[in-house]
Amino acid sequence: MSSPIVTVILPAKDAGPYIGTTVTTLARQFQNSDRLRLVVIDDGSTDDTRVQVQHFARDMPHVEILSNAHSVGLAAARNQGLEKVDTEFFCFVDGDDWMHPDRLESLVASMRRLECDFVRTDHVTDTDGRRRLMRAPFAWRERVLAPRDAILPADETTMVDYPYAWAGMFHRRVLDEGLAHFEPGLFTAEDRPWIWRLHLQASTFAIVDAPAILYRRGVTTSLTQILDRRQLDFLPAFAEAIRVVQDDHDAERFLPKIATTTMSVCAYHLFRARAMATSERTALRSGIRDLLRAIPPDQIDSALQRLSDRRRRILARLVREVRAA
Structure with a gap:
């Protein structure tokens, strides 16, 4: 054998x-x-x-x-x-x-x-x-x-x-x-x-x-295919991905990419949230605010400009709320 x-x-x-x-x-x-x-x-x-x-x-x-x-x-x-x-x-x-x-x-x-x-x-x-x-x-x-x-x-x-x-x-x-x-x-x-x-x-x-x-x-x-609280695991997953990039010796080179990807995925989940229960939708919006705070502030505007018009509109309100806090 x-x-x-x-x-x-x-x-x-x-x-x-x-x-x-x-x-x-x-x-x-x-x-x-x-x-x-x-x-x-x-x-x-x-x-x-x-x-x-x-x-x-x-x-x-x-x-x-x-x-x-x-x-x-x-x-x-x-x-x-x-x-x-x-x-x-x-x-x-x-x-x-x-x-x-x-x-x-x-x-x-x-x-x-x-x-x-x-x-x-x-x-x-x-x-x-x-x-x-x-x-x-x-x-x-x-x-x-x-x-x-x-x-x-x-x-x-x-x-x-x-x-x-x-x-x-x-x-x-x-x-x-x-x-x-x-x-x-x-x-x-x-x-x-x-x-x-x-x-x-x-x-x-x-x-x-x-x-x-x-x-x-x-x-x-x-x-x-399931819209329940387990979907929110993308939040800690992307928080960890951001940390991995920030710890890299060439972080400044790659931060624009992880910021863009993270914000695009956040917009996608916000769009899907219309079918979620109210409690999950509230938790999602709170978690996205925290995730946006993990992105270096100087990366936010340029990442927004890389998104499609629809995803930019979906995410714009939460970005404003994070900046106003």
């Missing part, structure tokens, strides 16, 4: 209707299934997620299932999986997504050829069977560069706006250097401080082509 070379971290909560597809596609990633180690974190599921994994992974030789009696959230669940990594490479997949055959074998080949800390890929969204290719927002492919060179410009979509942990593969030195873990306790936006830390502190990365990973959109149990 060969030793695994890739650990796949698969957190799942109530993913019973989908996770069979996920696991089945993982079994088709290498010519020799011994090369893959699967760590599943059943995060407080109340359905048959664990049974489905056991059934569809029955012929996979390296499978470990961790079970949480109560949900700890995606960030903490991924961290549990990271503690189990003992292979040269690792990657993530969510319990309602899946990938084309040989994707991971292709990514391992890219990692070894390019000898970089991590690679990133495009992905495909699937919304009720309608598929759309989403390109990683960076011009260069198959070229090893410093990740911080993919952060700017501030007024365009860049790689820190493409935070999907599952859209790539990582060498374990990223884990050894303390760059792989997520902020615990976050149920949403856990990948925002994570992607900033990765791009500021890792040494090398590349964008590569590979067989697709497919991201299922519109799942009713997804937190992106």
Whole structure:
């Protein structure tokens, strides 16, 4: 039996209707299934997620299932999986997504050829069977560069706006250097401080082509579809991202980007807040005021000008309130 070379971290909560597809596609990633180690974190599921994994992974030789009696959230669940990594490479997949055959074998080949800390890929969204290719927002492919060179410009979509942990593969030195873990306790936006830390502190990365990973959109149990207090986790997530940037030796270069992104996301959530309960809407507005105070004052006006007209109008009142306080 060969030793695994890739650990796949698969957190799942109530993913019973989908996770069979996920696991089945993982079994088709290498010519020799011994090369893959699967760590599943059943995060407080109340359905048959664990049974489905056991059934569809029955012929996979390296499978470990961790079970949480109560949900700890995606960030903490991924961290549990990271503690189990003992292979040269690792990657993530969510319990309602899946990938084309040989994707991971292709990514391992890219990692070894390019000898970089991590690679990133495009992905495909699937919304009720309608598929759309989403390109990683960076011009260069198959070229090893410093990740911080993919952060700017501030007024365009860049790689820190493409935070999907599952859209790539990582060498374990990223884990050894303390760059792989997520902020615990976050149920949403856990990948925002994570992607900033990765791009500021890792040494090398590349964008590569590979067989697709497919991201299922519109799942009713997804937190992106639920308007409750857990949505407010983007507030501490972005506060931590701002802190990560401010601690960087080249903070002044990157503050315009994190300020613009933060304010754009705040405007997006304010727009969605119309469908929230009054208490959540009040908490959201209070939290956004605090988040705006975390942005250096000299960055606010220029960041506002980079937003669309609609988002600028949505956010303008809270900006005035913060300045008047």
